[in-house]
Amino acid sequence: MEGVHAAQPYDALLLLSFGGPEGPDDVLPFLENVTRGRGIPRERLAEVGAHYHLFGGVSPINEQNRTLLAALGDELAAHDIDLPVYWGNRNWAPYLTDTLRQMVADGRRRVLALVTSAYASYSGCRQYREDLAEALLTLREEGLEVPRVDKLRLYYNHPGFLETVAEGVRESLERLPSDARAGARLVFSTHSIPDSAADVSGPPPGHGPGGAYVAQHMEAARVVAERVAEATGVERAWELVYQSRSGSPRIPWLEPDVNDRLRELAAEGVGAVVLVPVGFVSDHMEVRYDLDTEALATAEELGLLAVRAPTVGAHPRFVAALRELVVERAAAERGQRPERPALGAFGASHDLCPVGCCAGRVDKPAAAGADSPFV
Ligand SMILES: CC1=C(CCC(=O)O)c2cc3nc(cc4[nH]c(cc5[nH]c(cc1n2)c(C)c5CCC(=O)O)c(CCC(=O)O)c4C)C(CCC(=O)O)=C3C
Numbered sequence: 001m002e003g004v005h006a007a008q009p010y011d012a013l014l015l016l017s018f019g020g021p022e023g024p025d026d027v028l029p030f031l032e033n034v035t036r037g038r039g040i041p042r043e044r045l046a047e048v049g050a051h052y053h054l055f056g057g058v059s060p061i062n063e064q065n066r067t068l069l070a071a072l073g074d075e076l077a078a079h080d081i082d083l084p085v086y087w088g089n090r091n092w093a094p095y096l097t098d099t100l101r102q103m104v105a106d107g108r109r110r111v112l113a114l115v116t117s118a119y120a121s122y123s124g125c126r127q128y129r130e131d132l133a134e135a136l137l138t139l140r141e142e143g144l145e146v147p148r149v150d151k152l153r154l155y156y157n158h159p160g161f162l163e164t165v166a167e168g169v170r171e172s173l174e175r176l177p178s179d180a181r182a183g184a185r186l187v188f189s190t191h192s193i194p195d196s197a198a199d200v201s202g203p204p205p206g207h208g209p210g211g212a213y214v215a216q217h218m219e220a221a222r223v224v225a226e227r228v229a230e231a232t233g234v235e236r237a238w239e240l241v242y243q244s245r246s247g248s249p250r251i252p253w254l255e256p257d258v259n260d261r262l263r264e265l266a267a268e269g270v271g272a273v274v275l276v277p278v279g280f281v282s283d284h285m286e287v288r289y290d291l292d293t294e295a296l297a298t299a300e301e302l303g304l305l306a307v308r309a310p311t312v313g314a315h316p317r318f319v320a321a322l323r324e325l326v327v328e329r330a331a332a333e334r335g336q337r338p339e340r341p342a343l344g345a346f347g348a349s350h351d352l353c354p355v356g357c358c359a360g361r362v363d364k365p366a367a368a369g370a371d372s373p374f375v
């Protein structure tokens with residue numbers, strides 16, 4: 001059933017991401033883009049800027065996205081799916097608005113957006129929908145006829161995501177000395193967000209405290225831990241921790257912080273951990289700095305053996321999953337009832353974000369959802 005028509009009615013795929021600086025001079029303007037109107041303390045900005053400067057002012061995220069873009073193009077072509085792939089970012093070039101303008105110029109009318117965040121949350125889902133609305137409004141003001149844009153369902157529980165993460169954890173266990181493997185803890189990590197944002201993540205009325213954001217991560221981690229236990233024959237304790245906290249220290253954010261938790265684990269006598277960046281889809285700065293540089297240094301200081309598991313990146317199984325998700329959504333848009341694979345207890349996420357999904361602090365127009373001001 002795949003082939004030239006498998007993506008219809010879509011005529012383009014849009015990889016929608018965060019963006020990152022490409023050199024030292026980009027760091028400050030990039031951080032200003034990210035934090036515009038968000039009340040991040042200046043000290044925190046300087047601190048995060050220093051992380052980027054450690055890497056020559058270059059975020060790894062753009063290179064990761066170029067690789068994913070190429071892999072997606074190859075994957076679609078290999079399945080005879082005729083669907084051009086574009087790339088646009090929230091915070092750095094190529095900017096979303098410029099990419100959408102190009103798509104209009106190329107005659108694209110029906111766009112499917114793939115966001116580089118797998119879970120529900122304002123930052124990972126709704127904010128991208130707001131970015132889309134803002135870009136579409138800009139183009140409309142320029143007198144252009146804007147395309148319809150849909151967003152792919154959340155993929156945190158797609159088998160192609162979770163099985164790839166689980167495979168990475170198994171490989172990481174192999175990198176520990178054999179006598180440390182059985183007792184290793186699986187420490188799953190994701191981006192901390194304010195408690196208030198977590199609580200309202202996902203569709204209302206919600207999952208209770210922590211919202212869909214925490215519930216989805218817990219479920220993803222549980223499924224991965226279960227798969228790893230099946231594959232290795234060893235049940236390992238696992239838990240979810242948080243990293244990369246910013247904002248005012250007076251506002252509660254999700255805890256525990258990964259570094260604090262490593263200290264506690266070492267004090268409890270745990271000898272080894274696998275750090276699993278389950279909240280991230282590629283090795284960008286939060287992974288390379290906050291885990292590989294900072295958390296691994298914490299572990300070393302504590303005499304705790306630690307390895308960091310890979311992100312899915314452009315792993316062929318993950319790229320295949322993205323292609324499957326595109327084909328699935330296209331079939332649904334054609335009025336068919338495709339299979340919607342998902343692991344764990346929650347089932348496949350909605351195709352269309354309902355009204356009030358992942359609410360922000362202020363109400364802004366958001367595209368690609370039930371409350372979209374665009375058709
Ligand atoms: C949930 C979430 C994800 C995961 C989902 C997803 O992947 O989208 C994510 C990803 C990312 N976050 C990134 C970078 C930054 N995030 C910041 C700030 C913030 N992130 C937040 C949340 C998230 N962020 C929040 C609640 C803030 C506070 C300010 C605000 O409410 O917006 C800041 C400002 C400085 C600081 O305070 O750290 C920076 C520089 C990069 C790029 C890395 C690179 O360059 O390689 C990526 C992929």
Ligand SMILES: [Fe+2]
Pocket residue numbers: 191
């Ligand atoms: Fe962030």
